[in-house]
Structure formats: structure tokens, C-alpha cells
Amino acid sequence: MVRxxxxxRSRWQAVQRIEAVLDAVRGRASERYDRRDPERRPxxxxxxxxxxxxxxxxxxxxxxxxxxxxxxxxxxxxxxxxLPQSVLGRAQNGHGFWRDEAGAPLVFRDATxxxxxxxxxxxxxxLQGPLVRQARGRRLERLAGWLHENLGRPxxxxxxxxxPLLGVELLRDQRVATREFLRGMxxxxxMDDFGRRRLCMAHHRRTFAGWPLEIAGGQTFVVRPxxxxxxxxxxxxxxxxxxxxxxxxxDLGIIQREDREYTRPxxxxxxxxxxxxxxxxxxxxxxxxxxxxxxxxxxxxxxxxAVDTYDKFLWRFRPGGFDGRLAGELQARWxxxxxEPLVADEEILxxxxxxxxxxxxxxxxxxxxxxxxxxxxxxxxxxxxxxxxFLQGDPVYEIDLGYSRFPSRKFYEIAHKRLQFMDxxxxxxxxxxxxxxxx
Numbered sequence: 001m002v003r004x005x006x007x008x009r010s011r012w013q014a015v016q017r018i019e020a021v022l023d024a025v026r027g028r029a030s031e032r033y034d035r036r037d038p039e040r041r042p043x044x045x046x047x048x049x050x051x052x053x054x055x056x057x058x059x060x061x062x063x064x065x066x067x068x069x070x071x072x073x074x075x076x077x078x079x080x081x082x083l084p085q086s087v088l089g090r091a092q093n094g095h096g097f098w099r100d101e102a103g104a105p106l107v108f109r110d111a112t113x114x115x116x117x118x119x120x121x122x123x124x125x126x127l128q129g130p131l132v133r134q135a136r137g138r139r140l141e142r143l144a145g146w147l148h149e150n151l152g153r154p155x156x157x158x159x160x161x162x163x164p165l166l167g168v169e170l171l172r173d174q175r176v177a178t179r180e181f182l183r184g185m186x187x188x189x190x191m192d193d194f195g196r197r198r199l200c201m202a203h204h205r206r207t208f209a210g211w212p213l214e215i216a217g218g219q220t221f222v223v224r225p226x227x228x229x230x231x232x233x234x235x236x237x238x239x240x241x242x243x244x245x246x247x248x249x250x251d252l253g254i255i256q257r258e259d260r261e262y263t264r265p266x267x268x269x270x271x272x273x274x275x276x277x278x279x280x281x282x283x284x285x286x287x288x289x290x291x292x293x294x295x296x297x298x299x300x301x302x303x304x305x306a307v308d309t310y311d312k313f314l315w316r317f318r319p320g321g322f323d324g325r326l327a328g329e330l331q332a333r334w335x336x337x338x339x340e341p342l343v344a345d346e347e348i349l350x351x352x353x354x355x356x357x358x359x360x361x362x363x364x365x366x367x368x369x370x371x372x373x374x375x376x377x378x379x380x381x382x383x384x385x386x387x388x389x390f391l392q393g394d395p396v397y398e399i400d401l402g403y404s405r406f407p408s409r410k411f412y413e414i415a416h417k418r419l420q421f422m423d424x425x426x427x428x429x430x431x432x433x434x435x436x437x438x439x
Contacts, residue, residue: 033063033066033096033097042102042103042104043104044094044104044105044106044107045094045100045104045105045106045107046107046109047106047107047108048108048109048110049108049110049111049115052108055106056091056108056111056115056119057119057122059091059097059098059106060087060091060116060119060120061119061120061123062097063087063090063091063096063097063098064083064084064087064116064120066096066097067079067083067086067087067096068080068083070374071374071375072370072373072374072375072382073168073169073170073373073374073375073382074167074168074169074373075167075169077167078166078167078168080126080127080132081132081135081136081139082309082310082369082370083370084113084116084117084120084127084132085113085309085312085313085370086368086370087116087120088111088112088113088116089368089403090403091107091108091111091116092107092108092109092111093105093107093403094106094107095403110234113129113312113313114129117129117132130264130315132313133264133313133314133315134315136310136313136314136315137310137314137315137316137317139166139167139310140307140310140311140314140322142160143160143165143166143303143307144322144326144329146160146165147182147185147326147330148329148333150178151178151182151330151333151334151337152337153178154177154178155175155176155177155178156175156176156177156178156181157173157174157175158171158172158174158175158176158181158299158303159171159172159173165303166303166306166310168303168306168373170373170382170384170385171299171303174299176295176296176299176300177296179334179342180293180294180296180297180300181296181297181299181300182300182330182334182342183293183297183300183342183343184289184293184296184297184298184299184300184301184302184303184304185300185301185303185304185326185327185330186304186327186330186331186342186343187285187289187297187300187301187343187347187348187351188282188285188286188289188300188301188302188304188305188308188323188327189304189307189308189323189324189326189327189328189330190324190327190343190348191280191285191348191351191352191355192217192279192280192308192323192324193324194217194218194219194274194275196348196349196352197215197217197275197279197280197352198217198275199345199349200213200215200349200352200353200356201213201214201215203346203349204349204353207356207358207359207360208359208360208417208418208421209360209361211360213353213356213358213359214277214278214356214358215275215277215278215279215280215352215356215358216273216275216276216277216278216279217273217274217275217279218237218241218271218272218273218274218275219271219272219274220269220270220271220272220320220321221246221255221256221269221270221272221319222255222256222262222267222268222269222270222317222318222319223249223254223255223256223267223268223269223270224253224254224256224266224267224268225265225267225268225270227252227253227254228254228270231249231252231254236270236271236272236273237270237271237272237273238273239272239273240273240274240275240276241272241273241274242274246272256319257319258319259318259319259320260318261316261317261318262316262317262318263315263316264314264315264316267317269311269312269314269317269321277358278356278357278358278364279356279357279366280352280355280356280357280366281355281356281357281363281365281366282305282355282366282367283363283365283366283367283387283401283402283411283415284354284355284363284365284414284415284418285301285351285354285355286298286301286302286305286384286387287355287387287390287391287415287419288350288351288354288355288418288419288422289301289351290387290388290391291391291419291424291426292424295388298388298391302372302384304323304326304327305369305372306369307322307323307326308321308322308323308369309368309369309370310322311323330342331343350422354418354422359418360417360418360421361413361414361417361418362414363406363411363414363415364404364406365401365402365404365406365411366402367383367401367402368402368403371383371401371402371403372384376397376399376400376401377399377400378397378398378399378400379397379399380397381397383399383401386399386408390412390415390426390429391426393426393427393430394430395430395431395432395433396408396412396429396430396431396432397431397432398431398432408429409429409431412428412429413428413429416428416429
């Protein structure tokens with residue numbers, strides 16, 4: 001009887017996957033494979049690329065085509081350089097199409113961005129690793145050049161050459177105050193800075209509920225990937241490195257500290273975790289920035305969050321990360337131009353404190369850039385706009401947020417309580433009347 005039930009479930013899962021692929025091809029994706037399975041599933045299978053490379057290639061192609069069929073506020077040429085990053089995360093965690101016929105997650109911990117692209121490039125040569133990385137870099141360089149060129153204008157139309165910034169359609173026709181837009185960018189660009197997170201814990205010390213404030217973090221370094229592998233460090237983001245550890249790695253020539261441009265494949269960027277635990281919620285950071293500084297700053301923070309996403313996989317890079325360096329350049333240029341900073345130090349600490357995942361109430365959510373521009377099941381607007389509706393007191397859609405599928409009803413309740421702690425007056429979330437949530 002048990003064996004018969006397993007066989008039935010396996011056949012049912014196979015039918016569901018086939019239907020999902022067909023729906024994706026027709027442009028009618030059900031989004032079933034864009035979220036965690038809420039049902040209890042068998043234990044995950046940990047697979048490696050060397051033994052299961054052909055399976056990896058097949059699932060990467062299926063997952064990518066499926067994601068392309070979902071509803072995003074961006075054209076295909078943007079999604080093609082953005083979504084391989086999502087495929088990587090899903091492969092490493094067993095989400096989406098990365099399941100077997102019985103629904104058990106298929107986890108490829110050794111998956112890399114370039115290995116995903118190698119699988120996709122076998123079907124489309126334009127998705128080769130160097131080409132995609134260079135295209136992402138050109139997007140960031142074009143954005144930085146446009147910002148520096150227009151920094152002296154009182155208002156900005158968030159378009160460059162008739163195209164919305166970074167290709168995001170939500171930014172088309174948006175005219176905003178320059179100061180507020182750049183302020184949002186700088187706040188978002190520095191909220192991930194580990195030094196500032198440490199200052200935040202030292203300055204504020206307590207959560208809104210009175211418990212010790214704990215914020216994790218790390219730093220991205222330029223490394224020699226061959227030497228990093230030689231000392232047995234497969235993923236520095238999973239450990240916890242002390243300052244003396246970093247000094248030793250620099251002495252060995254693994255971490256590069258000279259401030260110059262580096263290029264793959266001899267060099268790579270690697271994130272080193274310096275303090276374990278939970279970090280900062282990008283969703284809550286956007287909520288705070290929008291509540292304090294309005295629509296222009298809200299969009300600025302969103303754009304810098306996108307910069308942070310693209311920065312992770314480039315062909316050319318410098319130490320410090322593109323977002324942190326850009327925030328520093330904007331702050332310095334503004335001070336030079338107007339004699340005052342865009343953002344005060346205490347304001348950066350305030351947004352970090354507000355958005356810390358383990359402040360009160362806890363909020364273990366941080367949406368990715370692709371989730372912000374995606375219209376989720378049950379919504380008629382992209383998640384970014386749903387957050388803004390909440391801040392405006394307009395009815396919001398009841399959806400699931402982020403890869404963890406965090407309920408929006410719970411998220412907006414948390415955001416409202418935290419804003420109350422900060423004496424920021426926002427109406428509690430009201431939800432769009434609906435006979436039921438679409439899955």
C-alpha cells in the first residue's frame with residue numbers, strides 16, 4: 001500500500017511538472033514552481049555537479065525558461081542577464097524545478113553562476129559567462145555615468161536614452177527630486193556596510209523590545225579563486241572570519257587589497273561572513289526610507305538594491321563593491337557641490353536598526369531584486385508597488401514575499417509595529433477584497 005501511494009505521488013508530481021512547463025511556454029505560468037512547497041516533502045537529495053552534470057543542465061534550462069515566463073516589470077533582454085542569478089540560488093537550495101518526481105528537493109551546493117550559464121549557453125550562445133557578466137557591468141557603468149552627469153540637476157527623469165534606469169519599467173516616466181533620490185541610494189548603498197552595522201549595534205544596543213541588538217554581516221573581497229580553493233575554503237560566506245584571518249589570507253595573496261580594477265577569471269569577488277546570524281531586511285529598509293523621505297528616496301533605494309544584485313557577478317570589479325563605492329562617490333560629489341552631505345551618519349545607523357531582521361518583531365524576510373519587480377500570484381502590481389501602497393494607506397494585495405514566501409499580512413503588521421516604535425504615523429495595512437488567493 002505504501003509503495004502504491006509513493007508511485008501515485010511520483011506520477012502526480014511528474015504530471016504537475018509537465019503542466020507547469022507547458023503553461024510557461026504558453027505564457028500562463030501557475031507559479032507553483034516559483035515558491036516553496038507548503039506541503040511536507042521528503043528529505044533533500046544533495047547532488048554534485050561531477051556526477052549529475054547532465055541532470056543539472058536539464059533542470060537549469062527548464063527553470064530558466066519557466067522564470068522567464070513569469071510577470072516582471074522588465075523586458076526579456078534584462079531578464080536574461082538577471083534571472084540566471086535566481087536559477088543559481090534555486091539550484092543551491094532545491095527550490096523551483098529543482099525537485100525529483102516525488103517532490104524532494106535536489107540541492108546542488110557546488111553550483112556556480114558560471115556553471116548555470118554554461119548550461120544555458122548550450123541552448124543560447126549569447127548566455128555565455130563572459131558575455132552576461134560584461135553586460136551586467138555595462139548596465140552598472142552606464143547608471144553611474146548617468147548619475148554623475150545629472151547630479152547637479154534639481155530633478156531627474158529616471159530614464160537614460162529613452163530607456164528606464166536598469167531597464168526597469170516601473171521607473172519609466174518617473175520624475176523625482178534629485179536630492180531625495182540620491183539620498184535613498186546612499187542609505188541603501190551603506191546599510192550593508194559591516195563597519196556601519198557594528199556601529200549601529202554599539203550605538204543603539206537594544207531592539208525595540210529591549211533585547212540586545214544583534215546584526216550579522218560581512219564584506220566582499222577580491223580574491224584569487226585558485227588560491228582560495230587551495231586552502232580549502234569553498235564558501236567563505238558560510239563561515240565566520242576574524243580580522244586576523246583576513247590578514248592571513250591577504251598575506252598569502254588570496255585576498256587582494258590594492259585599490260585597482262581586477263578582471264576574471266584570474267580574480268573573483270567573494271563574500272566573507274564576519275559575524276554570523278541574521279542581517280538586514282531589504283523590504284523593511286525600503287519601508288523606512290519611503291516613510292521618512294518619500295517616493296523619490298524609495299525609488300533611489302530600490303535602484304541601489306538592484307546595483308547590489310548585479311554587482312555580485314561581473315567581469316571587471318574593484319574592492320569594496322560597486323554599491324558601496326557608488327554611495328561614497330555620490331556622497332562626496334554632493335558635499336563638494338553643495339557643501340553638505342546627502343545623508344548623516346546617524347541616519348544610516350537608524351535605517352540599519354529599523355531593518356535588522358532580529359529587531360522586534362522579528363522579520364526573516366529580504367526580497368531579491370527580481371522579487372521586487374515581479375507581480376506575485378494574487379497581486380495586480382509588482383511587489384515594490386505593493387510596499388508603496390502600504391505606505392500610502394492604500395489597500396495592498398495579500399501575497400507571499402521573497403524566496404521564503406513570507407506572508408504579506410504578517411510583514412505589513414511587523415512593518416507597522418516598527419514604524420510605531422519610530423513614531424512614524426502609517427495606517428495599518430488594509431487588504432484588497434478578494435474571494436480567495438490565487439495560486
